[in-house]
Amino acid sequence: MAAHAAPVEFALPQVLTYPAPTPPILVAQGAEGRLYKTTYITPSLPCALKYRSPKQYRHPILDARLTKARIQAEAKVLDRCCREGVPVPAVYALDATAGWLAMEWVDGVPVRQGINVWLGDRPEDDAISDAEVADETPLVDLMKRIGDAVGALHRTGVIHGDLTTSNMMLLPWADGQSNGASSEDGEKKKAVGGDVILIDFGLATQSVTDEDRAVDLYVLERAFASTHPRAERLFTHVLEAYKQTFKKAPSVIRKLEDVRMRGRKKSMLG
Amino acid sequence: MSLETIQIERVPGTHRVDAAFFRDVSNAEFLQSQLLGRNADFEYAFIDASSVASRLHLLSAVYHAVNTQLTGTLTTTNVHSEVVLSLSPSNNIAEAYRRWGITPAKTKDIIVVSPASTLPTPDEIEQRLREKVQGTPVPLSDEEISKSTDWPKLRKYYGLNGVPILAAITDEAVRVKEMERLIIMRMALRGL
Numbered sequence: 290m291a292a293h294a295a296p297v298e299f300a301l302p303q304v305l306t307y308p309a310p311t312p313p314i315l316v317a318q319g320a321e322g323r324l325y326k327t328t329y330i331t332p333s334l335p336c337a338l339k340y341r342s343p344k345q346y347r348h349p350i351l352d353a354r355l356t357k358a359r360i361q362a363e364a365k366v367l368d369r370c371c372r373e374g375v376p377v378p379a380v381y382a383l384d385a386t387a388g389w390l391a392m393e394w395v396d397g398v399p400v401r402q403g404i405n406v407w408l409g410d411r412p413e414d415d416a417i418s419d420a421e422v423a424d425e426t427p428l429v430d431l432m433k434r435i436g437d438a439v440g441a442l443h444r445t446g447v448i449h450g451d452l453t454t455s456n457m458m459l460l461p462w463a464d465g466q467s468n469g470a471s472s473e474d475g476e477k478k479k480a481v482g483g484d485v486i487l488i489d490f491g492l493a494t495q496s497v498t499d500e501d502r503a504v505d506l507y508v509l510e511r512a513f514a515s516t517h518p519r520a521e522r523l524f525t526h527v528l529e530a531y532k533q534t535f536k537k538a539p540s541v542i543r544k545l546e547d548v549r550m551r552g553r554k555k556s557m558l559g
Numbered sequence: 560m561s562l563e564t565i566q567i568e569r570v571p572g573t574h575r576v577d578a579a580f581f582r583d584v585s586n587a588e589f590l591q592s593q594l595l596g597r598n599a600d601f602e603y604a605f606i607d608a609s610s611v612a613s614r615l616h617l618l619s620a621v622y623h624a625v626n627t628q629l630t631g632t633l634t635t636t637n638v639h640s641e642v643v644l645s646l647s648p649s650n651n652i653a654e655a656y657r658r659w660g661i662t663p664a665k666t667k668d669i670i671v672v673s674p675a676s677t678l679p680t681p682d683e684i685e686q687r688l689r690e691k692v693q694g695t696p697v698p699l700s701d702e703e704i705s706k707s708t709d710w711p712k713l714r715k716y717y718g719l720n721g722v723p724i725l726a727a728i729t730d731e732a733v734r735v736k737e738m739e740r741l742i743i744m745r746m747a748l749r750g751l
Contacts, residue, residue, distance in 0.1 A: 374724035
């Protein structure tokens with residue numbers, strides 16, 4: 290079998306074929322689109338360009354309409370979040386018809402990676418117990434920042450739709466905020482330090498119902514449990530901080546109990 | 560030398576962006592009448608500097624305008640007027656001209672931008688502007704632009720009054736940065 294298949298070369302979107310000193314880099318590829326790292330206006334300003342390519346399997350008119358509507362919806366959600374102070378990247382430019390959206394580049398690592406560095410080579414079956422929680426303060430703090438970010442998002446009336454630790458970035462703090470005892474300790478502390486920025490609003494919707502919010506939290510809870518089983522116990526701190534940040538949280542958390550019982554889909558009909 | 564040729568990322572070689580900044584312009588009325596008369600010698604975007612927050616703000620508008628021309632979706636007569644429209648958060652063209660274009664009685668500081676595919680040399684453009692614009696040329700830097708910026712006006716134009724995040728910021732420098740960020744976003748989302 291071809292163990293090392295040649296990487297598939299994608300045709301660049303039209304907008305990226307125009308000249309710039311630094312070539313665009315393909316950083317991620319999803320089912321719907323691709324994410325490039327490029328620059329905006331000046332070579333010193335990096336930006337993330339999300340491109341939804343035309344889908345051959347859809348009727349062209351439907352395809353154009355869906356692409357346009359989705360890019361516009363994502364831009365609107367980001368705009369709303371920015372104005373309300375939810376930590377998300379700003380939009381620099383977009384062309385909904387051409388299917389691209391240029392955003393602020395978040396210079397950091399996904400929260401998933403930060404947590405994994407912190408947990409290090411801890412064995413799979415050695416989950417953090419209640420007694421150990423005291424030793425995990427930096428990680429607990431990160432959980433709280435995640436809860437804050439999600440709380441702020443829901444307060445704004447936005448549902449992310451795909452909350453996972455990969456869709457959150459850690460924007461490192463300026464140096465000097467953490468002075469760890471030993472260097473190894475400091476490295477680990479650094480891995481979970483930083484501001485939490487929510488990214489990828491491709492599936493986001495605007496809604497203020499407890500149901501939608503609870504499902505959003507449930508998705509995060511499940512994603513967290515499967516990505517970081519060793520730190521599963523710390524998830525309660527996310528909910529704690531969520532309650533602190535978001536006034537209507539108690540009814541959402543009650544709803545979350547229901548959602549846990551039945552799963553993400555509400556209606557079992559049809 | 561007051562005219563600057565600016566390299567903007569992803570503006571193709573068919574376009575060259577030239578810009579100049581004039582302070583205390585005394586013949587705004589004459590310039591506007593030439594624009595209204597569609598005099599071909601005045602095929603530039605004349606922008607009221609008090610409605611511009613920074614270089615990035617200005618160049619964003621230029622980029623949007625060039626991009627609109629490249630995709631063949633200009634909504635105004637040419638790329639120059641499109642620059643003025645691109646500065647606006649709404650699709651109202653007359654309003655955009657009034658707010659970001661030049662107004663005879665009020666406009667003092669003017670930024671002239673020319674993203675053009677027809678190419679008189681930069682020297683020719685510079686000479687032409689020197690003849691026609693009666694004002695003091697200054698460098699088109701963030702520092703010079705910020706001296707002209709009328710923030711209360713910008714806050715109104717871009718609907719930034721009462722935005723929760725701005726009220727929460729106490730540090731003035733941070734607030735200006737955040738306002739610039741929101742302004743660029745409003746421009747990008749024009750008409751949405």
